[in-house]
Amino acid sequence: xxxxxxxxxxxxxxxxxxxxxxxxxxxxxxxxxxxxxxxxxxxxxxxxxxxxxxxxxxxxxxxxxxxxxxxxxxxxxxxxxxxxxxxxxxxxxxxxxxxxxxxxxxxxxxxxxxxxxxxxxxxxxxxxxxxxxxxxxxxxxxxxxxxxxxxxxxxxxxxxxxxxxxxxxxxxxxxxxxxxxxxxxxxxxxxx
Amino acid sequence: xxxxxxxxxxxxxxxxxxxxxxxxxxxxxxxxxxxxxxxxxxxxxxxxxxxxxxxxxxxxxxxxxxxxxxxxxxxxxxxxxxxxxxxxxxxxxxxxxxxxxxxxxxxxxxxxxxxxxxxxxxxxxxxxxxxxxxxxxxxxxxxxxxxxxxxxxxxxxxxxxxxxxxxxxxxxxxxxxxxxxxxxxxxxxxxxxxxxxxxxxxxxxxxxxxx
Numbered sequence: 001x002x003x004x005x006x007x008x009x010x011x012x013x014x015x016x017x018x019x020x021x022x023x024x025x026x027x028x029x030x031x032x033x034x035x036x037x038x039x040x041x042x043x044x045x046x047x048x049x050x051x052x053x054x055x056x057x058x059x060x061x062x063x064x065x066x067x068x069x070x071x072x073x074x075x076x077x078x079x080x081x082x083x084x085x086x087x088x089x090x091x092x093x094x095x096x097x098x099x100x101x102x103x104x105x106x107x108x109x110x111x112x113x114x115x116x117x118x119x120x121x122x123x124x125x126x127x128x129x130x131x132x133x134x135x136x137x138x139x140x141x142x143x144x145x146x147x148x149x150x151x152x153x154x155x156x157x158x159x160x161x162x163x164x165x166x167x168x169x170x171x172x173x174x175x176x177x178x179x180x181x182x183x184x185x186x187x188x189x190x191x192x
Numbered sequence: 193x194x195x196x197x198x199x200x201x202x203x204x205x206x207x208x209x210x211x212x213x214x215x216x217x218x219x220x221x222x223x224x225x226x227x228x229x230x231x232x233x234x235x236x237x238x239x240x241x242x243x244x245x246x247x248x249x250x251x252x253x254x255x256x257x258x259x260x261x262x263x264x265x266x267x268x269x270x271x272x273x274x275x276x277x278x279x280x281x282x283x284x285x286x287x288x289x290x291x292x293x294x295x296x297x298x299x300x301x302x303x304x305x306x307x308x309x310x311x312x313x314x315x316x317x318x319x320x321x322x323x324x325x326x327x328x329x330x331x332x333x334x335x336x337x338x339x340x341x342x343x344x345x346x347x348x349x350x351x352x353x354x355x356x357x358x359x360x361x362x363x364x365x366x367x368x369x370x371x372x373x374x375x376x377x378x379x380x381x382x383x384x385x386x387x388x389x390x391x392x393x394x395x396x397x398x399x400x401x402x403x
Contacts (some may be wrong), residue, residue, distance in 0.1 A: 021372050023226035027305055030221065074280070074299055075273040082266060111269070112303040114222045121296045166391065170218050171383035178376030185373065 005135040008128075012139035015190045018115045019147040020181040025115030028106050029148060030173055038102045039152035040145065045092070045103075047141025049084050049110050050119050054137035056080045057120035058130060077120045078111075085111045115144055150180060200325040207329030213306045214337030214379075215386050220306040223297050224338055225375035231354050233293050234342025235335060240283065240298060242331025244275045245307050246324055249315035253323035256316045268311045269302070276301045306334060344378050345369045 003011075018024040025046070032042045060076050089107055093100045100107065110116060119140050123133045154176055163172060213219045223241070228234045248271050259267050280298050284291045291298070301307070310330055315323040346352055349369030351359045368374050 023222050023372065023375065024300075026221035026225065027219070030218070071277055071281070074277050074302060075270060078269050078273050078302055079266070082269060108265075109305070111265075112305055112308055114300045114303045117300060117303050118296065121299055125296060166387050167384060169387075171380050171387060174376050174380035174383065178373045178380060181376055182368070182373040185371065 003132070005131050008132055009135045009139040010190055012136055013143045013146070014184065014187040017143045017147055017184050017187075018118065018140050019144055020177070020184045022118070024118040025113045025144055027109065028113060029144075029151065029177070030170065032103065032106050033148055033151040033155055033173070036149065036152045036156055038099075039148045041099055042103055042106065043141070043145025043148045045088055045107070046110055046113060046115065046144055047138070049081070049088055049113075050116050050137045050141040050144075051134070052084045053077070053081045053116050054119050054123060054133050056084070057123065058133050061124050073124065074121075077117060081116050081120070082111045115140065147180070151176065154180075200322060203322055203326040204329035204332075207326060207331070207333040208336065209333070211330075212333040212337060213330055214334060214341075215382060217306075218383075219309060220304045220334060221379075223300065223304060224334075224341060225372075225379060227294055227297050228338055228342035228345055228375065229370045230293075230346045230350070230352075231339060231342045233290075234338035236283075236290055237294060237297065238331070238335025238338045240279050240294075241301055241304060241307070241334055242328065244272060244279055244301050245310060245331045245334075246327045247275045248272045248307055248311055249323045249327035250320055252311045252315040253318060253320045259316075264316065265308070265312070268308060268316075272307055272311070273302050306330060340382060341375070341378055344382075345374055348378075349374060 012018065016022055019026065019029050028042060028046070033039050057077055057080065060080060061073065064070055064073055064076065085108060088110070089100075092103075092107070119137050123136050128136055151173075155173065158172070158176075167175070207213065211217060214221075214224055220241075223237055227237045248268070251271050252268055255267070276299060279301065283294070283298055310327055314326050318326070343353055347358060348366045349371075351357060351363040351365050357363075366374075369378065
């Protein structure tokens with residue numbers, strides 16, 4: 001079964017959306033999706049980290065396989081991701097301090113975003129080649145951004161409407177995520 | 193019980209009820225929703241996470257005076273990743289079926305926010321025994337939360353619990369519950385239930401004060 005790069009892209013973007021179908025990266029999804037103008041940069045930052053992590057993981061995996069050190073894979077991946085996040089954090093602090101403050105604790109937490117480690121692990125598990133890995137990372141990142149933006153837009157509108165006070169907060173967000181996830185199931189089979 | 197045992201018991205109960213990682217702190221959502229399609233998966237995941245959590249917290253607590261402040265997060269992550277690798281190989285050795293069912297989510301225990309959160313907020317500031325009781329409590333609370341999700345989803349979506357049929361053959365399974373949206377709905381419903389419970393307790397308390 002050989003998937004083309006385009007199929008992988010569509011699949012990760014819509015049909016197997018990281019957040020809504022595979023439950024990866026739920027913490028930032030629930031945490032940062034309150035406002036649209038923080039949700040979008042967060043998505044972009046995560047996409048960038050994913051892309052870099054995917055590239056590094058690809059090279060690292062070749063290296064580890066060559067020396068038969070597969071059991072070190074997990075540790076190596078997580079160290080790579082942590083350093084990439086550190087880099088993004090420093091760049092953002094320098095060039096956009098306002099955004100840096102708005103994202104707050106969620107920026108360093110990209111390290112513990114399962115979507116990022118998920119990209120690295122899945123591309124290894126599925127034996128993707130170089131091009132496939134990159135499309136997988138970009139598709140996954142954009143899919144994450146899409147889910148985040150959709151969720152933020154819905155939640156912004158909800159702030160103006162009357163909600164049962166009991167359901168306010170996380171319970172309501174989860175129900176919303178459920179409905180979004182339900183609608184994304186309509187894309188099933190799109191990527192072939 | 194001596195005072196110090198009581199204190200440790202309190203640390204343990206903290207994670208099960210007052211600070212339950214799933215229902216109160218809403219942490220570690222990714223594995224909580226992804227693997228809870230059946231009760232067995234949920235419990236295995238809970239036990240695996242508890243093991244990693246306890247061992248990591250013990251090690252972090254033992255090393256708390258040695259690790260320089262600047263590199264602590266990196267150190268914790270490496271400790272956690274080591275234990276997760278061990279669990280990964282262990283599950284692969286005892287049950288391939290379980291290994292396939294849990295998939296990448298065993299390795300993704302590394303990025304479970306509960307573990308890093310506990311290591312940073314609790315284990316790095318407390319002596320080993322206290323840290324371990326707290327970690328065990330958190331792990332138990334997490335397992336209970338996963339079981340609450342997994343059992344509801346398995347009963348509604350499959351008509352079974354632990355693989356045993358509950359309703360006979362005429363049961364029409366509510367398939368959506370074992371699919372991704374069901375995870376969100378069931379967790380949302382549990383949180384609603386807890387919020388309602390909390391509010392009722394508050395109302396009773398207030399009524400008692402006025403009377």
